[in-house]
Amino acid sequence: MNKIVRINLFCMFSFLFFIEQSVGQSLNIPGIKAGTAKITGRLIMSNDSNKDSNFVDIAVSYPISGERAKYKTRVDESGEFSIDTDVETDISLVGLNTSLNPEKVLYVKLISGGVTHIEIAYNSSFDIENIDVRPAMNKNDMSLGVEAIGKVIEHRPNRLPKPLYDKSPDEFLNHAKFVVSERLAILNHDTLLSKEFKVMLSKDFHLFMYVGHVFDYEGAMMLNYRNTNADKDKKPDFHKIDRSYYRFLKDFNLNDPEYLLCFALPEFQKGILQNEILGIPVIGDSDIPTWLAGVKVVLSDLVGFDKGPYYDILAANAYGRQLNEEVRPLSEKQKKNIENYWGKGEIAKILFRKNQKVIELNKFKSPAVVNDISTVSNDKIIETILSKHKGKVVFIDLWATWCAPCLDAMQQFRSVKNELSNQDIAFVYLTNGSSPRKLWEEKIKGIGDEHYYLTNPQWEYIMNHFELEYIPSYLLYDTKGVLINKFSAFPGNEQVKDMIKGLL
Numbered sequence: 001m002n003k004i005v006r007i008n009l010f011c012m013f014s015f016l017f018f019i020e021q022s023v024g025q026s027l028n029i030p031g032i033k034a035g036t037a038k039i040t041g042r043l044i045m046s047n048d049s050n051k052d053s054n055f056v057d058i059a060v061s062y063p064i065s066g067e068r069a070k071y072k073t074r075v076d077e078s079g080e081f082s083i084d085t086d087v088e089t090d091i092s093l094v095g096l097n098t099s100l101n102p103e104k105v106l107y108v109k110l111i112s113g114g115v116t117h118i119e120i121a122y123n124s125s126f127d128i129e130n131i132d133v134r135p136a137m138n139k140n141d142m143s144l145g146v147e148a149i150g151k152v153i154e155h156r157p158n159r160l161p162k163p164l165y166d167k168s169p170d171e172f173l174n175h176a177k178f179v180v181s182e183r184l185a186i187l188n189h190d191t192l193l194s195k196e197f198k199v200m201l202s203k204d205f206h207l208f209m210y211v212g213h214v215f216d217y218e219g220a221m222m223l224n225y226r227n228t229n230a231d232k233d234k235k236p237d238f239h240k241i242d243r244s245y246y247r248f249l250k251d252f253n254l255n256d257p258e259y260l261l262c263f264a265l266p267e268f269q270k271g272i273l274q275n276e277i278l279g280i281p282v283i284g285d286s287d288i289p290t291w292l293a294g295v296k297v298v299l300s301d302l303v304g305f306d307k308g309p310y311y312d313i314l315a316a317n318a319y320g321r322q323l324n325e326e327v328r329p330l331s332e333k334q335k336k337n338i339e340n341y342w343g344k345g346e347i348a349k350i351l352f353r354k355n356q357k358v359i360e361l362n363k364f365k366s367p368a369v370v371n372d373i374s375t376v377s378n379d380k381i382i383e384t385i386l387s388k389h390k391g392k393v394v395f396i397d398l399w400a401t402w403c404a405p406c407l408d409a410m411q412q413f414r415s416v417k418n419e420l421s422n423q424d425i426a427f428v429y430l431t432n433g434s435s436p437r438k439l440w441e442e443k444i445k446g447i448g449d450e451h452y453y454l455t456n457p458q459w460e461y462i463m464n465h466f467e468l469e470y471i472p473s474y475l476l477y478d479t480k481g482v483l484i485n486k487f488s489a490f491p492g493n494e495q496v497k498d499m500i501k502g503l504l
Contacts, residue, residue, distance in 0.1 A: 030089040030260045032064060034349035035112030037087045043079040043098060044121040056081045058108070059095040063259075064088045064313065064347055065354045066266040066320030070412055072492065087112050088350050089260050095146075101126045105146045109137050141197040148190050149201050152183045165225040169217060169241050173248055176214050180206055200261060206252070207264035214248065215271040217241050243278060246302050255308035267404075269317040272299075274439060283318040285333040288341040291315065316347050323351075323358050327365055327446035330355045364418040366448040370441075373452055378461035385452070386481045389426040393503045395496075396428045396475040398468065401435040401443055406472040409490030410447060416497045417449075423504050424479065426450060432459035478503045 039058060054075040061068045065088065075081045075098075085094070090112045097105045100122055110116055114135075121130040131139060164172045184202050187193075193201075213220055221238045229236075249272075252259075259265050273280055278298055283291050292311055300306035319338070322328050330338070330351070342348035376384050386394055399406035417427060427449040431440060433456050444451045454462070462468070466475065466486055473488040476499055485499055 028091050029257055030091055031257070032088065032260065032346045032350075033090040033112045034346050034353055035087050035090065036084060037092075037110035037112055038082065038084050038115045039094075039096070039108060039110065039118065040082045040115060041080070041118040041120065043075055043081070043100060044119060045079065045100070046122065047124050053099075055099040056083065057097055057102075058083055058085065060085050060087070060092070061094075061263045061266065062086075062088050062350075063261075063265050064316045064320070064350045065323065066269060066317040067324045067411070068263075068266065068408065070408065085110070086353065092261060101128065104128060104143075106131070107137075107142050107145050108133065109135065111135065138194050138197065140192045141194050144192055145197060145201065148187060148193055148198075149205060152187050152201075152205055155183050155186055157182065161224065161227045163224065163228040165221040165228070165236055165238060169239050169245050172217070172220070173214070173245075176210070177248075177251075180209050183209075200258065203256075203258060204262040204264050207259075207262055207268045210248070211264060211268045211271045215275065217245060241277065243298065243302065246275075246278060249299070249302045250304040252303075254303050254310045255305060257309065260313075266317070266320075269314060270321065272314070273318055273321055274442075276438075283315065283322075283334075285331060285337070287337050288315055291318070312342075312347060315341075316351060319351055320354070323354050325443055325446050327358055327361055327448075329359045329362055361414055361418070364421045365446075366421075368444040368448050369450050370444070371450060371452050373458075374455055376458075378458050379465075381452075381454070381458055381462060382475075385428055385450075386477060388450075389428075390481070391424065391479055393423075393425040393479055393500060394428060394475075394477040394481075395425060395500060396430060396477070398430045398462070398471050398473045398475075400431050400471060401439045403471050405490065407443075409472050412490065412493055413496065416493050416500075419497070420500065420504075425500060425504065428452070430454055430459075430462065432456055476500070476503070 041056070043054060043056075055072055056075060057070060057072050059068060059070050069085075071083050071085055073081050073083050087110055091109065092112075093107045093109045095105045096108045096118070097103070098120065106118075106120075108116055108118055117134045119132045120128055123129050128143065131143060133142065162175065164175060184205065187198055187201055187205070190198065218238055222235070225234075225236055262268075272278060280295055280298060281291070292315060295311065295314065296306050303310070319330065319334065323330070335352070335355075338348050338351055371385075371388075373381060373384055382396075385396070397406075397410070399410070401407075429444070429447060429449065429451045431452075432454045435453075437453065440453065463473075466473075468486070468488055470488055472490055474486065474490075474496075475483060476485040478484050484503060490496070
């Protein structure tokens with residue numbers, strides 16, 4: 001299995017873990033609400049497993065602030081646990097898994113202001129024997145949803161890839177539409193999931209596929225060329241696209257409030273806000289009505305409407321882009337604009353709540369420093385990096401702007417970086433040309449610390465030399481410049497913190 005496939009599979013597993021829906025005995029239309037929710041529960045084991053060494057993880061998606069977060073808690077000796085989380089809709093559903101069977105992800109419904117209680121019974125092989133949850137949920141939706149969408153994502157037709165790079169953009173769009181409908185037929189034929197749940201999964205998968213494979217036309221055509229042509233090194237001429245290419249947005253009916261429950265919505269919105277061809281301006285200090293008027297000039301014909309809640313959500317996501325990507329608090333002017341437009345409404349509450357958290361994070365954030373080593377030979381890259389940080393522990397993170405697990409790990413790790421801000425440690429981030437330069441420059445503002453934009457040969461050398469197969473991957477050096485550990489996939493804050501503290 002090549003590295004690209006491994007990376008795609010890893011991102012797919014991240015998608016499966018984070019996917020979020022609101023489904024119970026019946027499907028409720030979500031409403032925007034700045035609230036909190038609690039999950040309590042108990043793990044019941046048939047063997048003598050050490051209960052207080054186990055963990056429960058939940059993943060929450062935030063459609064208004066445009067981010068997602070993981071929460072982790074330890075299970076006590078009696079098998080009980082409790083997690084509090086912010087929510088942005090009155091009803092939502094999070095992904096939950098445990099250290100007893102980490103690959104088995106459950107959907108658990110949360111109600112803003114309420115408590116969800118779940119008890120999970122495991123057999124001696126750590127397979128789930130029974131689930132008891134209150135408020136009640138459809139058990140099949142809860143336990144089989146991830147497996148169902150996994151089959152849809154993994155499906156590959158028994159036919160050779162079709163060359164599209166030399167065809168018109170319209171032919172590619174028609175092909176993409178066919179592929180989505182073909183895969184969703186698998187989900188529609190599922191007899192165990194509820195009808196409402198399948199509708200929600202279908203919407204989420206639709207968003208997921210388009211933001212991953214259709215938004216970036218040139219990237220999709222380059223991949224298609226490599227998959228269908230023996231000459232992998234040549235870069236053929238592709239058709240040029242303009243804004244009219246994105247008329248497929250009309251098929252989504254984006255004013256539908258059920259999209260608030262789709263995991264892929266934040267990424268989909270980022271795809272719109274950051275798209276260079278659409279050219280939507282950064283919201284900055286612009287007043288919201290003026291900004292929205294300009295946005296509608298670009299989007300109204302493409303999405304099929306010029307009024308509705310979608311535009312408010314997009315404006316909120318535009319602020320979220322600053323808060324999440326740059327970890328930069330709102331300016332006084334921005335806060336005034338938000339108050340003038342939303343008053344004391346739920347979107348304003350969500351943005352101000354997020355802003356307060358960013359203010360706390362910003363106290364510890366170091367400015368991003370860009371280092372140019374493009375002329376350094378491949379075998380001297382690490383040596384050059386380490387020489388800049390003599391006498392320090394060096395933690396190197398290999399990542400990309402398109403890698404959801406990479407970004408999720410960075411978000412989780414912020415709290416540990418804050419704890420270690422005054423210690424002798426250097427945090428170093430490496431990426432390559434697969435991360436669009438402009439987007440990379442924007443994202444590193446929120447990451448801070450030391451950054452390197454490697455050439456593709458330099459990147460390939462690092463991956464091969466350290467036998468790394470996918471990202472995120474990490475290299476940890478002690479104060480003498482000796483490699484102490486290397487690993488792929490983020491193992492969690494506590495484990496990485498222990499590794500680093502052991503060297504300080």
